[in-house]
Amino acid sequence: MSKPKHIEPLLWSLFGAGGMTIAFFMTGIILSLVFFDASTLSYERMHAFFMESWIGRLSIIVALVPSYWGCIHRVYHGMHDLQIHAGNGIKVLCYGFAMVLSIATVVVVI
Amino acid sequence: MTDMIKTNDRTITLEILRYNPESDEAPTFGTFEIPYVEDWSLLDALEYIKDEMDSSLSYRWSCRMAVCGSCGMVINGKPQLGCETFLRSYYPEKMRIEPLANFPIERDLVVDSSDFIKKLESVKPYIIDAVDATKAAPKKKQPEKTSTGVYKQKPAELGLYKQFSMCINCMLCYSACPQMGLNPLFTGPAALALGHRYNLDNRDQGADERTEVIQDKNGVWSCTFVGYCSEVCPKNVDPAAAINQNKAQGAQDWALSFLMPRKGDK
Known part of the structure; x- marks a missing residue:
């Protein structure tokens, strides 16, 4: 197969991954709010798991980073559907923002 | 009357x-x-x-x-x-x-449907049996041929592409597609679905020849998955699914092209 000359496949894959993580983690969050009481989900406990254990750090990165790309992809292509034809500048701004946010997340969590 | x-x-x-x-x-x-x-x-x-x-x-x-x-x-x-x-x-x-x-x-x-006809031709909507003509080794496993030169195809193999082959080229999906209005260069639902139909056919060896058009910016990547094409189709073809299956394939090929950069050049 010849290599496509654009990076849309990459952006679309990240969008797909983002949709997946949003679907799974949102469900997880909603279900935890239904089944666990407030003390189980206290800030201290959550912080201890997500910011101090490796598995917690990894899972919060997996939950957040693809979601940024998924959301920004939807915003960018949604603009196109709404007949706002953003040029390359806006495209770079959109995905650049997702990139900055991704790096910031990784830096903050690790 | x-x-x-x-x-x-x-x-x-x-x-x-x-x-x-x-x-x-x-x-x-x-x-x-x-x-x-x-x-x-x-x-x-x-x-x-x-x-x-x-x-x-x-x-x-x-x-x-x-x-x-x-x-x-x-x-x-x-x-x-x-x-x-x-x-x-x-x-x-x-x-x-x-x-x-x-x-x-x-x-x-x-x-005037001439632009549609051009797009339809661009995906080569026919069985490309290059192996037969050039005697080259088949790129994918070929089905068995009978003594009369006819390929045997199992019901499951037919089932893979059958719904996409029901297209009657009525162009309702082109009328329904908002992307066609925004980007007239978009290859469009019916043509992409028909290209996909031949790619899925196990008698066909032409997938590589269709990749350039299907995976182009104006190919499947111009679609934002509105899905109205599949809704208006009078023959229950699902062009939106065909397009998304090609996006998944394209994303996989894109990733593989880094792991095996010479794959396409030989």
Whole structure:
């Protein structure tokens, strides 16, 4: 197969991954709010798991980073559907923002 | 037919977009009040208008049974086939008939489909059996051939592509697709679905020849998965699914192209 000359496949894959993580983690969050009481989900406990254990750090990165790309992809292509034809500048701004946010997340969590 | 019309005095109003490029500056609606006959399709009604009221009315039709794909038009805002749309679904409300959207109007309800034909040809919608011609090694596992030179195909192998092969090229999906209006270079639902149909056929060896068009920016990547194409299809083809399956394949090939950079160059 010849290599496509654009990076849309990459952006679309990240969008797909983002949709997946949003679907799974949102469900997880909603279900935890239904089944666990407030003390189980206290800030201290959550912080201890997500910011101090490796598995917690990894899972919060997996939950957040693809979601940024998924959301920004939807915003960018949604603009196109709404007949706002953003040029390359806006495209770079959109995905650049997702990139900055991704790096910031990784830096903050690790 | 006249007996049937005589026995009832109910009427239905049809507003039809009229355009004659030789005399009109812009398309305008013409209103026709015709007898309401319960078992008339819209195509029957158009025939009545052409025979009895205005012989200059132009529209395409052929089979009258949703097989030929000629009589696609926009009926009350929705792309449909004239032959399987019945007056009784709208009566006593009026019907508004326009030519297919996203195509240049040739005259009245007739659109210029040459751009669609070009796009259709670009995906090579036929079995490419290069192995047979060049005696090269097949790129994918080929099905067994019988002594008479015919390929055997199992029901499951047929099932892979069968729904995509039901397309009648009626262009309703092109009229429905918002991307066609935004980006006229988009290859479009029917052509992409047909390319996919041949890629899925185990007798076909032409997937590589179709990749350039299917995976182009104006190929599957121009689609934002609105899905209206699949909704309006009169033959229950799901072009949106075909396009998304190709996006998944394209994303996989894109990633593999880094791991195996020479794969495509040999």
